[in-house]
Amino acid sequence: MQLSPDQERIRATAREFARREIAPHAAHWDRDGATPRSLYDRMADVGLMGMMVDPAWGGSGADFVSYALAIEEISAADGGISNVMAANNSPVAAAIEQLGTEQQKTDYLTKLTSGAWLGCIHLTEPHTGSDASAITTRAVRDGDEYVINGQKAFITAGSTADLAMIIAVTDPDAGKRGISAFITPTDNPGYRVISKENKLGHRTNDTCQVAFDDLRIPATDLLGEEGRGLGIALGNLSLGRIAVAAQATGGARAALAAAHAYARDRVTFGKPIIEHQAIAFDLADMATQVEAARQLYLHAAQMRDLGLECAREASMAKLFASEMAERVASKAIQIHGGYGFLNDYPVEKIYRDVRVYQIYEGTSEVQKIMISRNLDTSEG
Amino acid sequence: MKVVVCVKQIPDPADPGALDPETRTLKRDVKLILDESDSYGVEMALQLVDAAGEGEVILVSMAPNGERSGLATALAMGAASAILISDPELVGSDALTTAKLLATAVKDQGADLIIAGSESSDGYTGVVPEQIAGVLDLPSVTAAKSIEVDGSSIKVQRQTDGGYDDVTCPLPAVVSVTAGVVEPRYPSFKGIMAAKNKPVEEKSAADLGFDASQVGWAGAGQEIIEVTDAPKRQAGEVIEDDGEAFTKIVAYLENMKVI
Ligand SMILES: Cc1cc2nc3c(=O)[nH]c(=O)nc-3n(C[C@H](O)[C@H](O)[C@H](O)COP(=O)(O)OP(=O)(O)OC[C@H]3O[C@@H](n4cnc5c(N)ncnc54)[C@H](O)[C@@H]3O)c2cc1C
Numbered sequence: 001m002q003l004s005p006d007q008e009r010i011r012a013t014a015r016e017f018a019r020r021e022i023a024p025h026a027a028h029w030d031r032d033g034a035t036p037r038s039l040y041d042r043m044a045d046v047g048l049m050g051m052m053v054d055p056a057w058g059g060s061g062a063d064f065v066s067y068a069l070a071i072e073e074i075s076a077a078d079g080g081i082s083n084v085m086a087a088n089n090s091p092v093a094a095a096i097e098q099l100g101t102e103q104q105k106t107d108y109l110t111k112l113t114s115g116a117w118l119g120c121i122h123l124t125e126p127h128t129g130s131d132a133s134a135i136t137t138r139a140v141r142d143g144d145e146y147v148i149n150g151q152k153a154f155i156t157a158g159s160t161a162d163l164a165m166i167i168a169v170t171d172p173d174a175g176k177r178g179i180s181a182f183i184t185p186t187d188n189p190g191y192r193v194i195s196k197e198n199k200l201g202h203r204t205n206d207t208c209q210v211a212f213d214d215l216r217i218p219a220t221d222l223l224g225e226e227g228r229g230l231g232i233a234l235g236n237l238s239l240g241r242i243a244v245a246a247q248a249t250g251g252a253r254a255a256l257a258a259a260h261a262y263a264r265d266r267v268t269f270g271k272p273i274i275e276h277q278a279i280a281f282d283l284a285d286m287a288t289q290v291e292a293a294r295q296l297y298l299h300a301a302q303m304r305d306l307g308l309e310c311a312r313e314a315s316m317a318k319l320f321a322s323e324m325a326e327r328v329a330s331k332a333i334q335i336h337g338g339y340g341f342l343n344d345y346p347v348e349k350i351y352r353d354v355r356v357y358q359i360y361e362g363t364s365e366v367q368k369i370m371i372s373r374n375l376d377t378s379e380g
Numbered sequence: 381m382k383v384v385v386c387v388k389q390i391p392d393p394a395d396p397g398a399l400d401p402e403t404r405t406l407k408r409d410v411k412l413i414l415d416e417s418d419s420y421g422v423e424m425a426l427q428l429v430d431a432a433g434e435g436e437v438i439l440v441s442m443a444p445n446g447e448r449s450g451l452a453t454a455l456a457m458g459a460a461s462a463i464l465i466s467d468p469e470l471v472g473s474d475a476l477t478t479a480k481l482l483a484t485a486v487k488d489q490g491a492d493l494i495i496a497g498s499e500s501s502d503g504y505t506g507v508v509p510e511q512i513a514g515v516l517d518l519p520s521v522t523a524a525k526s527i528e529v530d531g532s533s534i535k536v537q538r539q540t541d542g543g544y545d546d547v548t549c550p551l552p553a554v555v556s557v558t559a560g561v562v563e564p565r566y567p568s569f570k571g572i573m574a575a576k577n578k579p580v581e582e583k584s585a586a587d588l589g590f591d592a593s594q595v596g597w598a599g600a601g602q603e604i605i606e607v608t609d610a611p612k613r614q615a616g617e618v619i620e621d622d623g624e625a626f627t628k629i630v631a632y633l634e635n636m637k638v639i
């Protein structure tokens with residue numbers, strides 16, 4: 001796909017930012033299990049935290065292709081940071097822009113785009129992820145407020161974020177139509193972080209379990225209409241899936257670059273290992289797979305920019321890119337030999353970071369359900 | 381406060397291109413980018429306008445083939461508009477001709493301050509800012525590491541080998557800025573998208589009142605006679621660490637008078 005000059009420039013700026021501000025520190029932040037908050041302020045200054053939001057609300061007004069390209073760049077430097085960026089952009093900022101009241105936009109959206117606040121999305125619960133309609137967190141109307149009780153799991157930036165978008169059941173008898181979306185600051189007294197998870201990858205961000213103990217939210221902070229919460233959470237699903245495909249492409253690309261550099265350097269049997277055809281062919285395969293994933297996500301993103309239905313293409317991009325990233329990262333470790341297994345080299349971390357792309361925003365199995373239901377019967 | 385910044389668009393140093401064997405000058409028919417050493421001047425100008433609370437930054441650039449990529453970067457950083465001097469007649473212009481053209485383009489802008497990089501990363505003549513000052517008959521301050529506006533004059537810290545000089549100079553003036561003295565901002569995405577709607581006025585040599593005999597190869601007072609490779613660097617001294625290597629390193633550094 002041919003990029004426009006604006007898209008090229010946004011990618012170049014994101015790449016330069018990631019190369020200078022993130023890549024040199026990512027291994028260290030991964031070991032610390034935390035990223036300095038100031039990084040997100042700088043990301044917001046460039047425009048990374050509200051990329052598609054209208055400039056009237058402090059966003060960059062960029063198209064979706066540009067957003068996906070920027071996600072790839074940030075993810076190539078660090079996956080965990082790219083996921084905090086992704087949650088902030090969509091669903092949180094995107095949903096508030098699409099459905100929020102003027103007041104909500106004034107109070108919250110401008111804070112998200114300026115980087116003053118970070119957003120997080122609370123959908124998954126300990127007992128249910130893929131089946132989002134089975135959530136049980138309950139929101140009960142009480143005068144001018146809703147009172148929310150329940151527990152959420154796997155919440156990216158659950159303890160560092162300032163604004164939570166919460167999906168909860170308002171009418172247990174109405175099934176999927178009885179679920180609503182709310183927004184509230186995380187310093188609300190009913191918001192309690194139970195634990196920060198210890199995890200395989202994405203250790204630069206905090207994935208949290210959170211409890212709501214009589215969390216009181218003014219009715220004015222209902223997002224959109226009551227009963228539309230699932231649609232709001234899942235409405236931007238294609239967007240989320242394309243973003244994960246871009247994250248996976250970024251991780252894989254970084255693994256490929258590290259393996260390529262190592263293969264030119266490492267000498268065995270009298271020559272650099274890249275001159276052993278087995279290694280050179282592996283690199284060729286890896287490069288081809290990375291490019292294929294990139295074209296899949298760009299294609300889906302461009303369809304989305306054109307207002308076309310792209311659910312199938314987004315699922316295909318997410319499925320292929322996420323599984324590709326694990327294969328490519330594994331090969332990159334293989335090319336490094338024993339050194340690939342040590343955290344002295346970047347591929348060890350990349351391998352850990354890319355694994356989750358097959359899990360969140362719909363597992364690979366869920367993508368296959370989606371794709372198989374939409375098989376094209378016309379191409380006989 | 382109106383600040384004009386002279387910026388050069390050069391072949392990407394990461395992909396440095398080649399010399400034309402005929403003219404012994406750099407081939408410039410590749411895609412050009414903003415010379416990084418000019419991004420410091422742009423940043424300084426933007427900071428001065430911010431501090432003044434009003435005004436704008438105007439870019440002036442001379443480049444072949446109507447090249448605008450480097451200007452777009454500086455416009456995305458926050459400059460308001462640009463003047464691009466581009467004309468096939470200008471190929472081969474030397475530093476003095478370049479300075480005359482830039483000065484002529486700058487003259488009518490009503491600038492309070494003109495900033496340029498001390499030297500470009502491709503040509504390295506290092507004389508254009510002072511020549512512009514000469515042509516415009518304005519005071520010139522070189523190698524600035526900071527600029528502070530104080531009413532109708534500026535206070536400049538001027539980098540020297542041993543430290544810096546404090547220089548005061550009336551406005552308008554031409555100041556050349558040393559690379560590395562400020563942290564150039566990243567162009568914001570909003571800036572990138574706004575840049576394409578910012579005015580870039582393209583001017584030919586004739587527009588600026590020059591005829592073909594005064595510019596390009598014809599008007600050049602200099603000719604590059606020969607290009608030779610820089611002498612290869614001598615191999616450094618290798619110190620084997622036998623547990624006492626630090627004494628040798630300390631002695632070496634003392635000898636260089638750095639400690
Ligand atoms: C690092 C990380 C960050 C996350 N961030 C967030 C966040 O910010 N906000 C949030 O709300 N959630 C977040 N999640 C949660 C994530 O979206 C869920 O983990 C994911 O949706 C899968 O749900 P689950 O873990 O409950 O697995 P389950 O749904 O229990 O699935 C278990 C297995 O069964 C398979 N399976 C399930 N149903 C079917 C079926 N019908 N057919 C075939 N196979 C099936 C799945 O594919 C999977 O292999 C995050 C998760 C991780 C790991």
